[in-house]
Amino acid sequence: MAPAAVPIAATASELTVSAMKTDLAKSTKPQLDASKLTYTFNKHGGVVPALDDPIRREHNSSTDHMLTVKWTEKGGWEAPQLRPYGHLDIMPTASCIHYATQAFEGMKAYRGVDGKLRLFRPDLNCKRMNLSSTRIALPPIDPEQLEELVKNFVSVDCPKWLPDPETFIYLRPAVIASGAALGVQKPREATVFIIAVLFPPMEVLNGMRLLASKEDMGVRAWPGGHGWSKVGANYGPTLQAQGEARERGFDQILWLLGSEGRVTEAGASNFFVVWKNKTSGRLELITAPLGDKIILDGVTRRSVIELAKSRLSHNPTEVLKEVQHLEKLDVVEQNYTIDDIAEAYEDGRLVEAFACGTAFFVAPISYIQHEVDKGIEVPMNTTTTDGCKSGAYAAAIKTWLKEIMYGKVSHPWGVVINERGAQ
């Protein structure tokens, strides 16, 4: 399937983006073009709530603007519009509210300690959005143009809506089949939109308590499905079980797969364990692999792996003083089961565990219930500078990510955005 010119080592993402570009080159219809963005500013902007305003906990307060772009099969991409935030006109026959023809991204914009506005690896989100969109039968979305649109959007709204150093705002690019057509078929119209939503400051003080899924609670993803992509269909079906878990005092579900109990994700986050390998005794940071397309290729997941390899492995490319007290480890992307974790716990080989993702960032795990009356008490031996209990590796990685996001260090992952404001 791969074009001959693409090197064998290319990742699935790279292959698909490459294929998409070929398609775009062939199309004579107007393409997604960020340079065509038009601006209609909101003259009745809202008031920015304080950081501790409880309204932030509702996750429904948006900023003054949204950005929308319409696509039709016949006409291609229209000019993107930045315009006052408001409702979407969706007809009751729109595919997106019947057939889950929808995909999205989760990103954040960060206000640095230096006062600068940054995005964190926005290229990865935009590439993934393209993959998710095509997985759900929506059009390919040129990642570079989408990234440019995200940058333009935050450049307008963040000067006002993200004033405080070391705070963030959540960004949600999404694509939906917005056309009125009730047939169960590949959509002929779509709308890409970008909004920003206020979140409360989030720190997990004492670690998250996870409930390992049973088969009657559902399965998050499966071989041949779409667990690897950020489509709506991966989320709604998990909420019933999540709601029940919360009523029982857990924060999230640890999604297992198959009768062997393969560990996949925690809630809507990737999941990592630090343990001593049963056979070799070597210290490992382990997470499920991407190869079988069950697991979301998380931007935070990828960053954790890359930082751990470069700073915590036996062959580090960067040597940092502050982790000299931490034992070096192997970074392993490999399938493992809930029984493997339980056994490591019983043997005293379990060191720590954490979930990670854009929304919850790096969240240490304190407990995993895997049988009716049986749980795994996950060690959390460190207290971070912000007063949270954590494992030492999660704490180190979290600190490094924050340094990049909030501009405490200069790093290519932290992309500075010029600010123009709403004028």
Place this chain on the structure above:
Amino acid sequence: MAPAAVPIAATASELTVSAMKTDLAKSTKPQLDASKLTYTFNKHGGVVPALDDPIRREHNSSTDHMLTVKWTEKGGWEAPQLRPYGHLDIMPTASCIHYATQAFEGMKAYRGVDGKLRLFRPDLNCKRMNLSSTRIALPPIDPEQLEELVKNFVSVDCPKWLPDPETFIYLRPAVIASGAALGVQKPREATVFIIAVLFPPMEVLNGMRLLASKEDMGVRAWPGGHGWSKVGANYGPTLQAQGEARERGFDQILWLLGSEGRVTEAGASNFFVVWKNKTSGRLELITAPLGDKIILDGVTRRSVIELAKSRLSHNPTEVLKEVQHLEKLDVVEQNYTIDDIAEAYEDGRLVEAFACGTAFFVAPISYIQHEVDKGIEVPMNTTTTDGCKSGAYAAAIKTWLKEIMYGKVSHPWGVVINERGAQ
């Protein structure tokens, strides 16, 4: 989990409806109440297009009205509103366009040869909508009240929009998480709506050509998933493969499951095969079972099974002259594989195959491609009164269903609706 008072033989549906009623009884919040329906009639109604108007093929022409009901976790159910058809106000943060928190039903209203308006087993659709809604973390929907609302809606719009005998209009009840809240959590607001959409007359003249799915095309449903419920998340993820199959000259995908190639559904329809059993040599009508919750409990599927048992089996409860030429058969709900069909074809034991569902009704299958250059030519030895090629069993069952739907016979499945019109 089941309350002790429920008999062991109760079906999953009955159990859940029973549990739901208990929940409703406990709630002190306003419940769904069809008697509170308010009417705001459309004073600028549309023109009904002719039956052969190509606009019907777009599946986006609706009638003059829609019916909406809002639910909130805090306030319970509001009064249902019948009002002019128009767009839904959906905020960009609404859960339904991000997390596939949506479920729906497919029904039809029929204009009989006697001029009367009928629904076909609407109780089954309404019970299933309740199950689908709770599966996707939306509120339970009292099936009896929903049925009453559907009846009220068609009673208003069908006098004008369904004038011709032996025609139908498609009805779409749906429920979506309509509240503005971007958190990945159980929705706190929902909207139920009912609309009617014009379809073109549909007959499959020469049978449908199916492409059996390969693992790289995805999987429709899986154990522990939600294939049994009518949630949006079952549909969007199949459209990419469906689009590719159409480009290759196939009508639908025959969705297989697992390395053994278990036959599940055809497109968004249930699937039946008539063959001679390999071991016993007995004639069988076989379809995949509901027990493992992979398969949609289709209203047409159920009706096919019940009619085949009562009229075509070795112990019929109704004896009909017109099928005396047809050999009696066993009705079997059991897992079978694509290799089983291929083997029956090679042995000369394959008699016919058909898909069935509300949208496509009973659609004979002419061909199934299951290997790159290898296909199964499915026999179609009958021509129906409307000029379509078909297997004889599919033709008989289709005729019986039409007789009930269009009031050619009196039958409890055909529910006559009083008509009031829009005044």
